Amino acid sequence: MSVGSTYERLLGESQSGGLEHAGGGGAPSPPDPDRLMTQLSDEVGRLEEHLGERADPEARERLMRGAEYALREVVDHGADAQLGMRDVARLEAVVHSDGTRPVLFVEDDFFDVTAPAVATWAAALSRIKAELRTVCRAAGRVNDPSSLLGYQGTAWAIDEGVVVTNYHVLEAISTHPSRTDGQFGGELKPGVAVDFGAEVGGGPPNRVFRISRVLGVGRAGAPERAHPTVPRVNFDGLDLAVLQLDRVSGRPFPTPVEVARGDDEATRGALASRGRKIYIVGFPGSAGSTSPDVFAELFAGVKGVKRLTPGVLTEGRGEVDEDERRWIISHDASTLGGSSGSLVVDLEAEGRKVLGLHFAGVPDRVNWAHGLEGATPELDAAIQGG
Structure with a gap:
């Protein structure tokens, strides 16, 4: 198209x-x-x-x-x-x-209900208010003091003090990064952290946790399987990293989200299907983008703040060309400056299961995420340390 x-x-x-x-x-x-x-x-x-x-x-x-x-x-x-x-x-x-396809500011762990643009989606989002708040609290900005913007993308809580992001986000916050058989080689930059506040107007305080170590990473794709037109995209690889956060006395970690699994007997790994309504929570992740955040050009105060964007899965597992591993899905939600590492969440049923990990897109609104039902064993292995 x-x-x-x-x-x-x-x-x-x-x-x-x-x-x-x-x-x-x-x-x-x-x-x-x-x-x-x-x-x-x-x-x-x-x-x-x-x-x-x-x-x-x-x-x-x-x-x-x-x-x-x-x-x-x-x-x-x-x-x-x-x-x-x-x-x-x-x-x-x-x-x-x-x-x-509105882009809604997250305020007090909920979407901006005053935005006229939300009208089409308000009923569907409001029905899952409690679940949506949990998801919004679980999404954090990956802070990198050494970078031009001060941040690199999004990470989200999958376990107590454990977050998921893209491997290419990990590369950006590391020196001399490499990966072999699920193990990460390299050093984290000083001061890198995940900020689970970072909302417009400042957001809730005391939600920042330093990243202490890398638990595991997804596999690199075979070089011959690299995408023919989109740099650094390879559907044979898994653009995923799992990171451990440091505890802070008196500061609880956010409640982890629930991830859809391929071995779930009730869903049979088929939740991420074409036409399913979803929403994404994350942050603009880079100065350049396939779809630059025009509103950030207008208002200095909205750069790098948490957003919620609803949309639809345009391709389910097994429908994306060149995806032989059946672990890619596509969506048409607005992703702004890449939103690398954002979580793609089911808006139907309970509205709380994470279906995918956003990792790339191109200007004609083709946005790709790893369908986590198709990568259940790999995700489990990364959480357990490779």
């Missing part, structure tokens, strides 16, 4: 039944640029009021001008629309504001 047709579908969803249509209820209506531009402008104004911070006027002008151009390009040319990375970034801002 082309970039143009992807955004033509997404931008038409809010006019054609929104969340209900996301499961496949007929063709979306053509996007309405005037309505979408009004919603984008309103969202910027709402954020100014909510954050108590004025948007950078030059960045706002660039956003509005670029978004209108990109919208007209999609409306006029559909699948043949000519869209560069900056155009896609502007379309991402539109999608975030119109309610199709």
